Amino acid sequence: MPEAALDPFSARQSLDTPGGEKTMYSLDALRGIGEVRKLPYSIRVLLEAVLRNVDGYIVTEDHVKALAGYDAKNVADVEIPFKPGRVVLQDFTGVPAVVDLAAMREGVVRMTGETSSASKVNPLVPCDLVIDHSVQVDAFANGMALSINMDKEFERNDERYTFLKWGQGAFENFRVVPPGVGIVHQVNLEYLASVVMEKDAVLYPDSLVGTDSHTTMINGLGVVGWGVGGIEAEAVMLGQPIYMLIPEVIGVKLTGKLPEGATATDLVLRVTEMLRNHPGGVVGKFVEFHGPGLADMPLANRATIANMAPEYGATMGFFPVDEQTTKYLRLSGRDETLIGTVEAYAKANAFWRDDSEDVVYSADLELDMGTIEPALAGPKRPQDRIDLSDMQPMWRKTLEGFGKSYQKTTLVHNPVGGWAEEGGAPTGQVGNSPSQATEAASEDAATAVADEEVDHDPQTRVRVEMDGQSFPLPNGAVVIAAITSCTNTSNPDVMLAAGLVARKAAALGLKRKPWVKTSMAPGSKVVTEYYEKAELWPDLEALGFHLVGYGCTTCIGNSGPLPAEISRAIHEHDLVATSVLSGNRNFEGRVNPDVKANYLASPPLVVAYAIAGTVDVDLANDPLGKDTDGEDVYLKDIWPSQAEVDDLVRRCVTREDFIDQYADVFRGPESWQKVDAPEGELFAWDEKSTYVQEPPFFVGLSPDAEPIAPIAGARCLAKLGDSVTTDHISPAGAIKSGTPAAEYLDQNGVPRSLYNSYGSRRGNDRVMTRGTFANIRVKNQLAPGTEGGYTVDFSGMDAPEGAAALPEGTPATGVGDAPVRFIYDAVQNYKQAGTPLVVLAGVDYGMGSSRDWAAKGTYLLNVKAVIAKSYERIHRSNLIGMGVLPLTFADGQDATSLGLDGTETFDIPVTDDVTPKQTLQVTATGPDGTATTFDALVRIDTPVEVEYYRNGGILHTVLRKMAKG
Known part of the structure; x- marks a missing residue:
């Protein structure tokens, strides 16, 4: 592969900084190609990344020209490769990422037959994992709450923490911030981010992707970054670019200042409401804030607004670098040399906010902060x-x-706190997962029955x-x-x-x-x-x-x-x-x-x-x-009053506090230091572990990909409505007794009191596959009257051996002779019969948090395609990243308008010559032989996604390349 940084635009320049003479790639070198100083600042970051990484292979001169000539009012449908500078993980999504890396090491050894090849699998960009999602509020309102909750955290998560500590020692470019330090996004803001990065004396803008949708919080510091699924993040860790269509950028002009009594929270709730109501919407777009209101806006308020970009639907909520940025870097204890370098570089390379520049946006909105109310x-x-x-x-x-x-609900009281739903669940709008709070009930628990109508x-x-x-x-x-x-x-x-x-x-x-x-x-x-x-x-x-x-x-x-x-x-x-x-x-x-x-x-x-x-x-x-x-x-x-708050902030929030608290950030509390982790390049998988197992993604993977073949005779696993979130699809929350996941834990000797949560067990595919589509609020229209992980099994087979018994009260009416079963159990029958599966869905399928298991679980349940009215950005990408074909109905059509009820078999004529956004004719054949043919748009949006899909996913693609050297 050709070396990067060919510099065809003669953009390499020297820059004197407080840290000495450095090199940068000057955007002004492109002035003859486009009006660089009119580009949104967030687009300038993307432009610098392609300019610096031109290699004539992955990043070409055409990519640079496409971004330099960016027309905000008429954004071209052009794909660019973006190479972020680093990756940030939190532990719920980070554990499966590290599990996949460990599994890839196993896979490359199997492919090459050489144990030494394991070292090929390492993060190629800096990667930080912050353990912040595992603490639960068991104890509260007493002075021992912190100690009690941390003790329970380590008790519940010992296997996970042992594995992460092994990864910290086994992988290069990989650091772990231990439990008890803080939330990943706040640690990123206060410590990890540098605003300007350096490699081999070359300066470039800090940029990242993270496995949490609120990664966007760092946009408040002038750092480009957003949430991706764990699958995309792993690919970036392994040196792959993110392939993305050049986005529209919505400009939001902020004027005025917050009135007395209003807070940054009130401001961000107003911003969220405003952008969600914007006629054009902001989903899949960048939002960039500008205007005179930024001059005195504290960095913390910017970070508050940027954090909630997923809530207003944007990919990012970006604030350019300016005096408030460097002021915060100084407050938060960053090195003075870095701070001086940030200012020098940003001013020299068109990244410093300059209100005199006539920046052009795709759409212009304005908000007077003086109108904000509590x-x-x-x-x-x-x-x-x-x-x-x-x-x-x-x-x-x-x-x-x-x-x-509300329909009738049987509730089993848990003496240690809470109630577990064992029958139906409240109806109404489908929502996200329950908390970990509801643990399995004891055998002698009391029951209560809620009225059907209240x-x-x-x-x-x-x-x-x-x-x-x-x-x-x-x-x-x-x-x-x-x-x-x-x-x-x-x-x-x-x-x-x-x-x-x-x-x-x-x-x-x-x-x-x-x-x-x-x-x-x-x-x-x-x-x-x-x-x-x-x-x-x-x-x-x-x-x-x-x-x-x-x-x-x-x-x-x-x-x-x-x-x-x-x-x-x-x-x-x-x-x-x-x-x-x-x-x-x-x-x-x-x-x-x-x-x-x-x-x-x-x-x-x-x-x-x-x-x-x-x-x-x-x-x-x-x-x-x-x-x-x-x-x-x-x-x-x-x-x-605001004066009281300002006085307290001035007196009590100091640079020394940040320096002291982050002085030994990777050491962690004593409990972390006592975790005894194994060593070695290959992890010693334990078959008895219920937290960490080698996933089957790369077992038996051939060196070369098979051609893409049509999907024939597929059955519908689930027919879902609108706004199904990744929290519905991905296993999350409590593990309910009597379900397939609980049965697996029972068989492995795990007492109900230690079931823990799906989130804590994301490193074990055997638990996660059993919990996919099992959220208590999921309504599968194929099995009316049920909520949770149920479907109608058309395989014609008896219940598979070891299948969990359906809870008493579950509607038993299937379709004809086809019974209602747990989704996982029905899938085992379909696999035995060699029957592929599809999912039918409505609008905004996969909205919400970036959950990789929403795609991984779908893949492991043998779902070959999803046909929806529309997708949220990350989940569509993740489906392709696991080799699942995303399709959308033609405008104005959906399963209901086409008369599809999920009892049909589906034939999808996708072939090896599939092209991005190709239209296919899908045929659905009903039980009586009636065929319905309809158009479906292939939501493989870019040529590289075709390659990923052909290989069975992003990681499969990377692994094959690694094995071949």
């Missing part, structure tokens, strides 16, 4: 913003929507006895108030505002309501440090906001179980309980299985709602409670 968002989507003043009437309307909407009344109160107290629990009760998530815990303004609200409330004698599970999960230890300096911990703890851990907690469903008495009351009386959290995701079922309505809010509002104890309150006009003298206390009485 707000929440919910109860199911981040874009559904509600002004604080409208919250009570909107809640009453939401409560009406929950009436008469009218919900805002005046309903249920008497609860708990911890020596007796209190009425209402509909709308806030049972979780959590300060959590990188969106806000990285922002000192809102975090210190929360502390000041707690201080003022505690001084007046206000308390949290006894039914509220409160938690404080900072994104890094820097937060703990400035809370200590400000002496706010006693005030926060007086309201129950004790430190529970460092990492993603409530926002990803690690909220832990509610107290048993609260959980029991909710289910016995079908109360509509709520949560208020400072997170970025509030999809139905995501936060906690006991909670039906979830609201995003700023950290100070989280504290206020913990005191109020209900969302059925007008915080703008109603009192929060009474002080020690019996006088009413209102929110305005305890809300800090």
